[in-house]
Amino acid sequence: MAKKLFCNKCGKPMDDQSFGVSIIHYMGYGSKHDGDCMELDLCVSCLDELADSCVISPVDLHAMDGVQVEVSHV
Numbered sequence: 001m002a003k004k005l006f007c008n009k010c011g012k013p014m015d016d017q018s019f020g021v022s023i024i025h026y027m028g029y030g031s032k033h034d035g036d037c038m039e040l041d042l043c044v045s046c047l048d049e050l051a052d053s054c055v056i057s058p059v060d061l062h063a064m065d066g067v068q069v070e071v072s073h074v
């Protein structure tokens with residue numbers, strides 16, 4: 001069985017349905033965690049929250065264009 005993941009931000013357990021993102025990042029110069037490894041797991045709701053809190057949206061609204069229901073052209 002795979003190890004159970006918990007969202008770092010809200011602490012909720014994540015399953016396949018609610019899994020958002022997993023990031024492994026080595027913190028660099030300028031960070032107070034310089035040299036440490038960050039393993040960040042976020043659930044979908046926290047990912048939504050993060051995306052919505054960004055000044056420049058990280059969400060590409062057109063990425064799913066190909067799979068969406070027909071768009072009518074005028």
Ligand SMILES: [Zn+2]
Pocket residue numbers: 007008009010011012042043044045046047
């Ligand atoms: Zn969360």
